[in-house]
Every structure is written in structure tokens, then in C-alpha cells.
Amino acid sequence: MDRLSLWKDRIEDRLRELLVPQQPQELFEAMAYYLFQPGKRVRPLLTVAVASSLGGDEEDAITVGCAIEMIHNYSLIHDDLPAMDNDDFRRGLPSCHRKFGEAMAVLAGDALLTYAFELMSKEGVFRTLSPEEVVKLINTIAVKSGIGGMVGGQALDIGGEENLEEVNLKKTAALFEACFISGGIVSHRGDLFKELEEVGREFGLLFQLVDDILDRDGFYDLLGEERSMLKAEELYRSLTHRAGVLFEERSQEIKNLIDMVYNRVT
Numbered sequence: 283m284d285r286l287s288l289w290k291d292r293i294e295d296r297l298r299e300l301l302v303p304q305q306p307q308e309l310f311e312a313m314a315y316y317l318f319q320p321g322k323r324v325r326p327l328l329t330v331a332v333a334s335s336l337g338g339d340e341e342d343a344i345t346v347g348c349a350i351e352m353i354h355n356y357s358l359i360h361d362d363l364p365a366m367d368n369d370d371f372r373r374g375l376p377s378c379h380r381k382f383g384e385a386m387a388v389l390a391g392d393a394l395l396t397y398a399f400e401l402m403s404k405e406g407v408f409r410t411l412s413p414e415e416v417v418k419l420i421n422t423i424a425v426k427s428g429i430g431g432m433v434g435g436q437a438l439d440i441g442g443e444e445n446l447e448e449v450n451l452k453k454t455a456a457l458f459e460a461c462f463i464s465g466g467i468v469s470h471r472g473d474l475f476k477e478l479e480e481v482g483r484e485f486g487l488l489f490q491l492v493d494d495i496l497d498r499d500g501f502y503d504l505l506g507e508e509r510s511m512l513k514a515e516e517l518y519r520s521l522t523h524r525a526g527v528l529f530e531e532r533s534q535e536i537k538n539l540i541d542m543v544y545n546r547v548t
Contacts, residue, residue: 285334286327286535289344293326296348300401312382312390313397316355319373325350325461328485328539332465332478335533339410343468346419349398350461353427356394357436359387366440399424411468419467423460431456446501447487455486474528481524488517488543495547511547518544 297317304310326347333343362369362377363384369377379387401407402420411419425431435453443449462482466474491514494500495507502510518540525536 286331286538289327289330289340289535290323292344293323293330293347293351296344297351300345300348301352301397308382308386309389309393312359312378312386313394315378315381315390316358316372317352317394319375321373322542323347323351324489324539324543325354325457328458328461328482328536329465329468331533331535331539332462332529333468335529335536336466336469336471336474338465338469338471342408342410343465345407346402346464346468347461349402350423350457350464352394352398352401353423353432354457356391356398357427357432359391359394361436363387366436395427415467415470419464422463422467426456426460426463431460446504450487450490450500451483454490455483458482458486458489477528481521481528484517484521484524485540485543488514488521488540491517492543492546514544514547 301310301314301317326344329347329350330340330343332338334340358372359378361367362372363379370380371377375381377387378390382390399420402416402423408416427433429437431452432454435449435451435456438449439453459479459482462478462485463475466472466478471478491501491510494502495510495514501513505513521540522537525540529536
């Protein structure tokens with residue numbers, strides 16, 4: 283079994299170790315509904331791949347990646363709500379608010395977001411991080427998922443912002459930036475934070491562009507099929523090169539994750 287598959291299995295196990303049944307039962311079930319469904323786990327896998335390539339502790343990276351995955355899934359719950367994207371289905375199943383009701387879906391998203399930070403701030407949850415590194419980790423993820431990142435991007439999107447790149451930089455790319463920087467924090471590589479952030483940003487832009495091409499919206503509507511595909515190819519080549527330079531070819535897994543995203547449209 284390759285390392286990505288091994289890490290993914292460990293991520294699945296760790297998610298269930300971290301989010302255990304608790305009361306109120308319906309709230310727990312709503313929190314777990316998206317989180318425990320099968321998924322690619324791109325964000326936690328990136329976090330682990332970056333940390334591993336830089337010599338960080340893989341178990342600590344898995345824990346961080348699981349917290350980021352909780353934040354990602356909270357955003358999906360809220361994005362599906364009638365007040366936002368108004369989606370009745372996700373992954374072929376009824377969306378969270380359709381299954382549990384709108385009020386419980388709002389609370390489930392709130393609870394997942396809060397729980398992610400509760401876990402990261404819990405004494406003893408990390409094996410190798412200093413208190414200062416834990417604070418840096420929590421601050422980084424908060425910034426990238428808040429008004430300056432994912433939530434701010436969603437606000438721009440529903441407000442009709444016409445600059446799609448500005449929307450995507452915040453709404454999608456910021457949380458990928460958090461994955462790359464978090465891998466650097468777990469590896470105690472503060473000297474690389476700027477470069478990690480930049481590669482994470484480019485990964486996020488490629489990820490969103492591929493989604494736009496598949497969904498026939500966003501940049502696909504703006505640029506058309508041919509120019510969208512050319513832009514995706516340019517991003518892919520740039521990202522592959524920059525990741526190779528940054529990690530000095532130490533992590534085939536990062537290259538495989540980049541390929542996995544791009545190959546969805548090739």
C-alpha cells in the first residue's frame with residue numbers, strides 16, 4: 283500500500299478517535315454526517331505530506347489535518363444552507379439541513395468549527411509541538427478560515443464580487459495555504475512559511491479552477507473551455523515546478539496530490 287493510502291486510513295481512524303459520540307445525540311449525528319462520509323481528504327493528506335517531506339511528526343500532522351478537515355466540513359454544511367447555495371444534495375445524499383433541519387445544520391457547522399480549535403488547544407494532543415508552535419498553528423488556521431480567508435471569500439461570493447481570483451484566493455486557496463503552513467509548523471520550519479503559503483495558494487487556485495471546469499461555472503464561464511484548460515495547464519506546470527524546488531523532490535506524495543487534482547480534467 284502506498285503512503286497516501288496509509289495516511290488516508292490513519293486520517294479516517296483519527297477522525298473517529300477525535301469526534302466520539304456525545305450529547306446532544308442529534309447534534310453529534312449532524313456534525314458527523316458529512317465528516318464521516320467517504321471523501322478524498324485532500325486537505326489533511328496535504329498537511330501530512332508537507333510535514334513528512336520536511337521531517338515533521340506524521341501523527342501530529344494527522345491531528346492537525348483532521349482539525350482542518352472539520353473546518354472544511356463545517357463550511358460545506360453552511361454553504362449548502364438555503365441562505366447560501368441552497369443545495370438539497372451533497373455526494374448523492376440529502377444535504378445536512380435536509381436531513382436534520384436548518385437550525386440543527388447551523389449548529390452542527392458551528393460545533394465542528396469550535397471543536398476543531400478545542401482539539402488543537404487541548405493539552406497533550408500534540409507530541410512534538412511547543413506551546414508557541416501550537417499558538418502559531420491555531421492562529422494560522424483561524425486567520426485562513428476567517429474573515430481574511432475562507433469566510434471572507436464566501437462573503438465576497440454571495441455579494442456578487444466580479445473579481446473571481448480575489449474570491450477564490452480567499453474562499454478556496456486560503457485553507458490550502460493553512461495546510462501547507464501547518465505542515466511547516468509541525469516540521470519546525472518557520473524559515474519556509476512564506477514559500478509554503480505561496481505554494482498552498484497556487485494549489486488552491488488550481489483546485490478551484492478544476493472544479494469550475496467540471497461544473498461549467500466560475501472561470502469556465504468567464505474564459506471558456508479552451509482558455510480555462512490552458513490556464514489550468516499553466517497553473518499545474520508552475521505548481522509542479524515550485525513544489526519540486528521547495529521540497530527538493532523529497533515528497534512524491536505532494537506531486538501525486540497535485541496530479542490527482544489536475545488529472546480530473548485531463
